[in-house]
Amino acid sequence: MAERSVEFLLIGGGLAAGNCSRWLREEGADGSILLVGRETDLPYNRPPCSKGYLRGEETREDTLFRPADWFGEQEIEVLTRTSVQSLDVEDRAAKLSNGDVVSFDKALVATGAGVRRLNVPGSELEGIHYLRTLGNSDRIREDVSGKRVVLIGGSYIASEVAASLTELGSSCTMVMQEALTLSRGFGKQAGQFFQSRLQEHGVTVFGDDELDRLEGADGQVMRVVTKQGRELEADAVVFGVGAVPDVNLARAAGLELGELGGVKADSRLQTAVPGIFVAGDVAEYESVVHGGRRMRIEHWDVAFNHGKTAALNMLGRDQPHDVVPYFFSDLADWASLEYVGPASDWDDEVVRGSLDQGEFSVWYLKDGRVAAALSVGRSDDLETARRLIAEGTDVSQKRDQLADLSSDLESL
Ligand SMILES: Cc1cc2nc3c(=O)[nH]c(=O)nc-3n(C[C@H](O)[C@H](O)[C@H](O)COP(=O)(O)OP(=O)(O)OC[C@H]3O[C@@H](n4cnc5c(N)ncnc54)[C@H](O)[C@@H]3O)c2cc1C
Numbered sequence: 062m063a064e065r066s067v068e069f070l071l072i073g074g075g076l077a078a079g080n081c082s083r084w085l086r087e088e089g090a091d092g093s094i095l096l097v098g099r100e101t102d103l104p105y106n107r108p109p110c111s112k113g114y115l116r117g118e119e120t121r122e123d124t125l126f127r128p129a130d131w132f133g134e135q136e137i138e139v140l141t142r143t144s145v146q147s148l149d150v151e152d153r154a155a156k157l158s159n160g161d162v163v164s165f166d167k168a169l170v171a172t173g174a175g176v177r178r179l180n181v182p183g184s185e186l187e188g189i190h191y192l193r194t195l196g197n198s199d200r201i202r203e204d205v206s207g208k209r210v211v212l213i214g215g216s217y218i219a220s221e222v223a224a225s226l227t228e229l230g231s232s233c234t235m236v237m238q239e240a241l242t243l244s245r246g247f248g249k250q251a252g253q254f255f256q257s258r259l260q261e262h263g264v265t266v267f268g269d270d271e272l273d274r275l276e277g278a279d280g281q282v283m284r285v286v287t288k289q290g291r292e293l294e295a296d297a298v299v300f301g302v303g304a305v306p307d308v309n310l311a312r313a314a315g316l317e318l319g320e321l322g323g324v325k326a327d328s329r330l331q332t333a334v335p336g337i338f339v340a341g342d343v344a345e346y347e348s349v350v351h352g353g354r355r356m357r358i359e360h361w362d363v364a365f366n367h368g369k370t371a372a373l374n375m376l377g378r379d380q381p382h383d384v385v386p387y388f389f390s391d392l393a394d395w396a397s398l399e400y401v402g403p404a405s406d407w408d409d410e411v412v413r414g415s416l417d418q419g420e421f422s423v424w425y426l427k428d429g430r431v432a433a434a435l436s437v438g439r440s441d442d443l444e445t446a447r448r449l450i451a452e453g454t455d456v457s458q459k460r461d462q463l464a465d466l467s468s469d470l471e472s473l
Pocket residue numbers: 072073074075076077078097098099100106107108109110111143144145146171172173174175192193194218307310340341342343358359360361362364387388389390391
């Protein structure tokens with residue numbers, strides 16, 4: 062067992078921790094930085110796991126946040142395949158799975174999220190996949206290309222994987238609780254648009270249904286049986302039913318958890334323990350652009366920007382996290398969406414542009430104010446949406462202007 066001491070300990074080898082290490086150095090930190098992650102890879106971007114990397118169009122190196130040399134040049138020490146097993150926030154020390162005990166001045170908890178698992182009869186069969194890591198993506202590509210695949214879930218992971226695997230020659234069927242794909246986050250109009258795109262490319266979609274059980278022979282999955290009584294032949298099943306923040310370490314360390322399941326932090330991403338910060342999927346923070354409402358958001362862009370805000374505050378800059386969250390998703394090259402928000406509920410939707418022509422934005426209003434906006438081919442609209450969300454502008458009398466393509470959004 063070695064005892065050592067660092068200035069900054071970044072826990073979790075994902076994007077939030079990676080970007081935090083970068084901004085610590087960019088903003089002049091000259092103390093020692095140790096980034097500890099339990100995966101085999103250096104910090105990488107997860108979005109390609111269901112998109113270009115899954116389809117074999119991007120390499121493992123392409124997905125990296127930064128190449129290995131960069132961490133060396135920046136004098137950022139990275140330990141992969143290493144877990145932080147316990148964290149003593151009072152004594153400022155962490156125990157690692159390699160036996161080291163590391164004392165630190167400031168720490169970032171960026172332990173991310175893990176997949177939500179469904180425990181139904183047949184869950185133990187071979188041919189069942191979940192997707193979170195590059196390794197999961199490898200196994201899905203090896204196992205399912207060209208086969209009959211049933212996807213459980215109607216959100217972006219299941220939709221993206223259905224599109225990617227269809228491109229790889231698989232025959233894909235989706236089973237989901239919601240009536241239309243992606244409609245939980247983006248409403249029925251956008252949901253119908255995305256579902257039509259999937260169906261036009263040969264994906265079969267069964268909405269308003271649910272997985273009942275998985276059946277197989279000789280230990281291999283062969284059939285998906287739904288609550289509505291559908292029996293779907295399957296060589297493989299991929300689940301995309303959500304993620305759960307990984308709060309194991311934080312909980313054991315006594316850090317306070319919030320109602321949304323994450324680790325509670327203020328608008329500076331600092332926990333109640335001074336010097337201990339959180340970022341990314343695991344962070345439940347007070348969002349100044351949402352009127353101080355507590356948010357926990359699983360978006361690539363949020364993890365990225367949290368990393369920066371946390372770094373600035375670890376350096377004592379007193380910087381609120383004031384970035385409007387942004388999300389993107391691609392269904393192969395069939396459709397791409399971008400979104401700012403997020404809105405958990407809304408009471409009005411305004412469409413600007415043409416759903417039929419596949420170039421539109423949808424504005425989600427709550428009590429007359431923009432809560433979120435989605436764009437397909439109209440990225441510029443999101444600039445205005447970001448501003449209106451942050452300013453909380455009342456647009457209830459401006460619905461026509463929002464919908465009218467000839468009107469100037471910037472004047473809103
Ligand atoms: C397949 C897939 C596709 C996605 N596509 C999109 C997309 O298109 N657009 C979008 O906006 N978002 C997308 N996301 C979400 C986005 O990738 C996440 O929001 C982002 O990766 C979160 O980063 P993070 O650093 O907070 O956590 P993570 O990326 O989960 O990293 C946390 C890391 O910490 C490690 N860890 C946990 N506990 C410990 C410990 N005790 N010790 C050491 N290490 C530990 C974990 O193993 C993990 O490697 C996608 C996610 C997935 C899985």
